[in-house]
Amino acid sequence: MKRTLKAEETFFRILMNITTGIILIILGIIIYSVFEKGMKAMSWEMLTSVPSGGYYYGKGGGILNAIVGSLVLAFGATILAFLIGLPVALYMNVFLVRRKKLVNLIRFILDLVWGVPSIVYGAFGFTLMVFIGLQTSLLAGIITVTLFILPIMIRSMDEILRTVPIGLSEATYSLGSNKSELAFKIFTRQSFSGIITAVLLSFGRAIGDAASVLFTAGYTDNLPNSLMEPVATLPLSIFFQLASPVPEVQARAYASALVLTVIILIVSLFSRGLGKRYHKTKINF
Amino acid sequence: MYLLNRQQRHVVNSSWMLFSLLIIGFLPFILFGGLYFKSFLLLKTHTLKDLIFLHSWHPSRGEFGFYPFILGSVWVTLLAILISTPICLLTAINVTQYAKKRFLRVMHPVIDILAGIPSVVYGVWGILVIVPFISRYLGPWFGVQTMGYSILAAALVLSVMIIPFILNIMIEIFRTIPTELKEATLSLGATKWQMVKHVLLRKALPGIIASVGFGLARAFGETMAVLMVVGNVIKVPHSVFDPGYTLPALIANNYGEVLSIPQYDSALMFAALLLLAVSLFFNLLMHFFIARYNKY
Amino acid sequence: MDTAIRIKDLNVFAGKTQILHNINVEIPKNKITVILGPSGCGKTTLLKCMNRLTDLYPELKVSGEILINDKNIFDPGADISKLRQSMGLLSQRPYPLPMTIYNNIAYALKLRGIRGRRKQHVLVMDYLKQANLYDEVRKRLREPASRLSIGQQQRLCLARGLAVNPDIILADEPTSALDPISSRFIDEKFQEIKPHFTIVVVTHVLRQARRIADNVIFMYMGEVVEQGPAKDFFENPQEEKTKSYLEGMFN
Ligand SMILES: Nc1ncnc2c1ncn2[C@@H]1O[C@H](COP(=O)(O)OP(=O)(O)OP(=O)(O)O)[C@@H](O)[C@H]1O
Ligand SMILES: [Mg+2]
Numbered sequence: 117m118k119r120t121l122k123a124e125e126t127f128f129r130i131l132m133n134i135t136t137g138i139i140l141i142i143l144g145i146i147i148y149s150v151f152e153k154g155m156k157a158m159s160w161e162m163l164t165s166v167p168s169g170g171y172y173y174g175k176g177g178g179i180l181n182a183i184v185g186s187l188v189l190a191f192g193a194t195i196l197a198f199l200i201g202l203p204v205a206l207y208m209n210v211f212l213v214r215r216k217k218l219v220n221l222i223r224f225i226l227d228l229v230w231g232v233p234s235i236v237y238g239a240f241g242f243t244l245m246v247f248i249g250l251q252t253s254l255l256a257g258i259i260t261v262t263l264f265i266l267p268i269m270i271r272s273m274d275e276i277l278r279t280v281p282i283g284l285s286e287a288t289y290s291l292g293s294n295k296s297e298l299a300f301k302i303f304t305r306q307s308f309s310g311i312i313t314a315v316l317l318s319f320g321r322a323i324g325d326a327a328s329v330l331f332t333a334g335y336t337d338n339l340p341n342s343l344m345e346p347v348a349t350l351p352l353s354i355f356f357q358l359a360s361p362v363p364e365v366q367a368r369a370y371a372s373a374l375v376l377t378v379i380i381l382i383v384s385l386f387s388r389g390l391g392k393r394y395h396k397t398k399i400n401f
Numbered sequence: 402m403y404l405l406n407r408q409q410r411h412v413v414n415s416s417w418m419l420f421s422l423l424i425i426g427f428l429p430f431i432l433f434g435g436l437y438f439k440s441f442l443l444l445k446t447h448t449l450k451d452l453i454f455l456h457s458w459h460p461s462r463g464e465f466g467f468y469p470f471i472l473g474s475v476w477v478t479l480l481a482i483l484i485s486t487p488i489c490l491l492t493a494i495n496v497t498q499y500a501k502k503r504f505l506r507v508m509h510p511v512i513d514i515l516a517g518i519p520s521v522v523y524g525v526w527g528i529l530v531i532v533p534f535i536s537r538y539l540g541p542w543f544g545v546q547t548m549g550y551s552i553l554a555a556a557l558v559l560s561v562m563i564i565p566f567i568l569n570i571m572i573e574i575f576r577t578i579p580t581e582l583k584e585a586t587l588s589l590g591a592t593k594w595q596m597v598k599h600v601l602l603r604k605a606l607p608g609i610i611a612s613v614g615f616g617l618a619r620a621f622g623e624t625m626a627v628l629m630v631v632g633n634v635i636k637v638p639h640s641v642f643d644p645g646y647t648l649p650a651l652i653a654n655n656y657g658e659v660l661s662i663p664q665y666d667s668a669l670m671f672a673a674l675l676l677l678a679v680s681l682f683f684n685l686l687m688h689f690f691i692a693r694y695n696k697y
Numbered sequence: 698m699d700t701a702i703r704i705k706d707l708n709v710f711a712g713k714t715q716i717l718h719n720i721n722v723e724i725p726k727n728k729i730t731v732i733l734g735p736s737g738c739g740k741t742t743l744l745k746c747m748n749r750l751t752d753l754y755p756e757l758k759v760s761g762e763i764l765i766n767d768k769n770i771f772d773p774g775a776d777i778s779k780l781r782q783s784m785g786l787l788s789q790r791p792y793p794l795p796m797t798i799y800n801n802i803a804y805a806l807k808l809r810g811i812r813g814r815r816k817q818h819v820l821v822m823d824y825l826k827q828a829n830l831y832d833e834v835r836k837r838l839r840e841p842a843s844r845l846s847i848g849q850q851q852r853l854c855l856a857r858g859l860a861v862n863p864d865i866i867l868a869d870e871p872t873s874a875l876d877p878i879s880s881r882f883i884d885e886k887f888q889e890i891k892p893h894f895t896i897v898v899v900t901h902v903l904r905q906a907r908r909i910a911d912n913v914i915f916m917y918m919g920e921v922v923e924q925g926p927a928k929d930f931f932e933n934p935q936e937e938k939t940k941s942y943l944e945g946m947f948n
Contacts, residue, residue: 125594132495135488136508139568142561143511149529150522203418204425211418222426224688229428231615231684232677233622235649236432239673242656243435266425294407296414324519327624327649331656351521355625358528373525377518384517388510502755584750585792585854589861590782590808599804604795 147377154374157367163375167337172357174364179372181339182353186376188340189254189333189347190323193261197269197318200262202311205273206299209280223274230267235327237264242331254340254347257333264328265318272317276310277303309390316387320380326351350376432677440671443664452671458635460665467672469637473552473645476638477627478620480556485564486613493571498597508572516565524629527558532630535642545642550632553641558626567616574608575601607694611687618683622676624649648672699726701865701895702747707761709742709751716742718920720761724912729887729896731906731927734916735942740899743916744867747897748784749777765865782809785858787868787883791850793842794857798834801842801853805860820860828856829882848879855883865895873901884909903943907931915939 161178168177212219241260250256280303288298304311326349334346335356350372357369443452447465455466496508535557536549578601586596602609632644633654652669700723707720717739724730732740742751749770751757762769770780794801802821811817825831830852834845842853851871858866866887872880887896887909900906906913910927915938923930923939934940 121592121594125592128491128594129495129499132491132499135491136495136500138488139492139515139564140511142564143515145530146515146518146522146526146561149526153529200421200424203414203421207418207422211415222422225426225429227688228681228684229425229432231618232429232432232680233619233624233649235622235624235652236436236673236677236680239652239656239670240432240435243439243670247435263428266428270425294411296411296418297407299418300414320517324517324521326519326521327653330653351519351625354521354525355629358525358629370525370529373522377522380517380519380522381514384513388513579792580753581788581790582792582794583753584745585786585788586794587750587753588748588781588784588786588867589805589857590778592778595808600794 150370150373150377153367153370154377155371157364157371158374159371162368162371166339171337172360172362172365174362179348179350179353179368179375181337181348182350182372183375185254185333185336185340185348186323186350186379189257189261189329189349190319192254192258193265193322194269194315194319196258196262197265197322198315201266201269201273201318202304204270205277206303208274209277210285210295210299210303213282213285223271226267226271226274230271233327234264234325235330237261238328238330238332241328245332251344252332252334252346253342253344254333255343257329257347257349258343260328260332261322261325264325265322268321269314269318272314273307273311276307276314280306313387313390316383316390320383320387323383324351324376324380326355350379429681433674433681436670436674436677440667440674442667443671446664456637460662460668463664465664465668465671467648467675469635470646470648470651470672471675472637473631474621474647474649476552476641476645477555477559477631477647478617480552480641481559481563481620482613482617484556484560485567485616488560489564489568489571489612490609493568493575494597494601497572497575498593498601505572512565512569512572515561516569520562520623520625521629523558523562523626527554527626527630531557540642543642545640547642548632548644550630550644551642552631552638552645555627555631555645555647556641558630559620559623562623562626563616563620566619567612570612570615571605571609574605574612578604607691611691614683614687614690618680618687621679621683622649624653628653648676652676700724701726701765702897703762703764704743704746705762705764707743707746707759707763709739709746709760710758711754711756716757716919717746720921722914722921722924724895724897724914726895727892728911729891729898729909730912730914731910732897732899732914732916733901733903733906733942736901738916739919740916741869744869744897744899747865747867748781748786750786752777778808782861783863784865784867785855785861785863787851787854787858787866787871789870790874791847791854793845793850793853796842797839798842798845798853799838801857802860805857809861824856824860827859828852828886830856848875851875851879851883855886863894865897866890868896868898870899870901872905880905903945915942917942 161176163178163183164180165178166181168175171177208219208222237260241256241263244259245252245256284302284306285298288302329349329352333349335348335352336346337348340347354369354372354376357365357372360366443465452465452467453471454468455464456468457464457466458469496505531554532549535551535554536547540547540549582600582604583596586600591599627647628650631647631650633646633650634644635646638645652672655669702724704720704722707717708715709717720743732743734740745751746759747763751759759771762771765780765783768775794804796804799821802824803817806817806820811820822831825834830849833849842850845853851874872883875883884905887898898909912925913927913930914924915922915930917938923934923936930939931943934943
């Protein structure tokens with residue numbers, strides 16, 4: 117009895133170490149393969165120029181259009197989502213503190229829309245775009261991505277704002293402040309680093325997602341110059357270049373993937389530097 | 402803003418907040434309504450049963466059988482869940498019960514980075530590593546000739562993508578089990594392994610089920626990475642080495658060309674509606690499951 | 698007077714801070730020993746040392762000896778499962794196992810090595826009766842234990858603790874979360890089973906200590922200040938700290 121138990125434990129512990137190892141190794145392989153393949157095609161020209169005439173047949177040029185496009189689109193969407201998201205998160209935690217049921221309902225809805233796949237946002241965004249008479253454009257991309265990152269942004273901020281102690285609100289009220297002053301002056305200041313983390317998290321999602329911009333942002337070889345023009349994005353540039361039969365172009369897809377990965381790593385490094393790790397766990401016991 | 406007095410500012414701020422809140426509150430309904438409205442054209446001429454169970458997909462002839470796509474999605478998703486659930490469960494137990502506390506601090510950034518890597522990059526990795534691995538080693542090993550672009554490739558890539566998502570929840574669940582419960586179990590003379598097997602696993606079971614459910618919902622809608630390695634062949638798959646097609650891939654691949662056939666456009670919106678419905682359904686189910694379980 | 702547990706030069710460190718300082722204590726057999734002291738003085742830690750639950754906290758470093766039946770529990774060769782089975786534990790709040798009411802006790806029996814459904818069933822009923830729980834749960838043995846009230850859960854934990862057939866019972870403020878009737882029951886139960894067990898109880902409540910203690914250990918800031926028979930301790934304390942504690946200075 118004791119012996120079989122011990123053997124069983126040993127067996128499972130070995131298995132556990134293997135699975136843990138697998139996860140670490142997979143991350144290693146992903147990073148390694150992206151860097152190894154990506155570095156080969158990487159050049160200064162890749163990063164600093166837009167595609168030239170014969171780019172898609174292997175001639176010169178780079179993916180500056182996609183890099184700038186992605187950054188502009190992600191910044192735009194993050195700012196827009198911030199302008200809508202912060203007020204919502206504040207409203208939930210300042211104005212509705214006493215309405216526990218309502219706040220939980222809102223959280224529940226947000227969790228639901230958080231789980232909706234980005235391709236659905238893409239399809240919806242396209243419908244919306246046609247409905248209001250927009251072409252594929254930077255603006256349409258920004259609107260769609262905003263919808264997609266809004267629940268992420270709000271719920272992450274909400275998780276932070278929830279932890280602001282009640283005593284602080286009481287102290288502020290007793291100084292004669294009203295609710296919106298409490299929200300915008302005290303709560304934002306108190307949770308500043310957490311809010312920035314939420315913003316960075318959303319930015320990372322915004323810049324990495326392809327499915328939501330596929331039909332809405334379009335693609336172009338030019339740098340973005342107007343909200344109404346199509347815009348190139350990194351995920352799509354990777355996707356399109358990979359589909360090319362020309363090996364040089366495929367190789368550039370790997371370089372583009374490297375650029376995107378590095379941007380994501382930098383963003384996550386920043387949010388890590390801010391300290392608090394944000395967990396989103398929907399399950400409480 | 403500063404032209405206004407305090408009271409006016411308060412009114413402006415509050416109404417802005419309320420307005421934003423209303424947008425969010427109605428978002429799922431707007432999503433659902435919009436997609437339903439667009440798929441209406443298709444639903445007018447086809448019954449739901451036909452759409453879901455018919456095999457033939459010929460948009461130009463007006464035949465829209467989603468069965469191959471639905472089945473492809475189901476295969477890929479289930480296989481991915483089957484692969485990642487045991488990996489996550491064992492790792493979560495290892496990290497929370499056996500490994501040194503310090504190790505958790507290594508694991509957190511690993512999870513965060515895995516969770517942050519964009520879908521397309523996973524796709525690139527799948528093409529670089531998984532697809533050749535299947536065509537060169539795994540396929541021949543099972544005596545199958547395959548290009549590598551297959552249900553299995555998609556499932557493997559997908560399983561890696563949902564690992565951080567499921568693992569994160571599972572670690573949190575095991576961490577929140579009170580130490581006192583462990584003490585109580587050990588004080589009965591249980592060994593550590595007995596405690597893990599008989600008590601901790603049982604205590605965590607509802608959470609484990611829920612985490613898998615959430616993972617399932619997430620995996621079902623995953624688009625780009627799957628699209629890049631699944632092969633995109635419209636047929637009902639018979640083995641995991643067959644290429645297949647999934648619902649999200651259907652939408653992503655065909656959107657540009659459909660505007661000429663209105664019903665085709667409507668069909669893709671219907672696919673999106675299906676994805677939305679599956680996602681909402683599973684998330685709702687898990688929420689109620691947890692809520693119900695927490696009563697006890 | 699026999700000694701059940703003999704603690705020699707016990708020191709416990711958490712990192713650089715010392716939680717227990719040179720504890721030397723003798724706990725008499727078949728008596729109720731009460732550990733008293735202000736919050737944070739190390740009572741729980743001392744109790745956890747006795748059945749080596751301190752092993753669960755890698756940050757705690759324990760040195761010294763605890764002798765039970767003349768064997769040092771910290772010996773590398775000691776069988777921890779056996780050791781823990783020889784002690785039933787009752788904690789501050791009840792922690793029923795995530796199983797049915799019946800299985801909470803049956804699991805303890807299983808760990809003790811008792812097989813056979815019939816035998817198990819008879820014993821489960823017996824322990825439920827001993828913990829005065831039988832009548833209340835007779836009809837709901839297959840329900841999850843978490844559905845019981847807190848007082849019922851604590852009695853279930855008592856039954857479970859008795860089911861491993863221990864010689865010693867360790868109880869850490871076992872009644873602090875309970876209603877007066879359940880508390881009273883636990884106190885009386887201890888008195889009743891005293892002839893067969895060595896009982897160690899941590900408490901904050903002086904009145905409870907006076908009521909049940911045969912022997913008292915008084916701790917302050919990680920040290921044992923005074924120990925001895927309850928009568929001497931309450932009527933004729935030797936140390937200044939003890940006197941002021943008894944006068945309610947610390948609470
Ligand atoms: N695992 C640990 N790591 C660090 N410090 C600890 C640990 N466990 C206990 N301590 C510290 O040791 C001291 C004694 O704790 P202990 O729980 O034994 O006190 P206690 O007498 O039981 O208090 P109370 O009456 O409040 O239950 C406390 O200061 C506590 O903070
Ligand atoms: Mg204590």
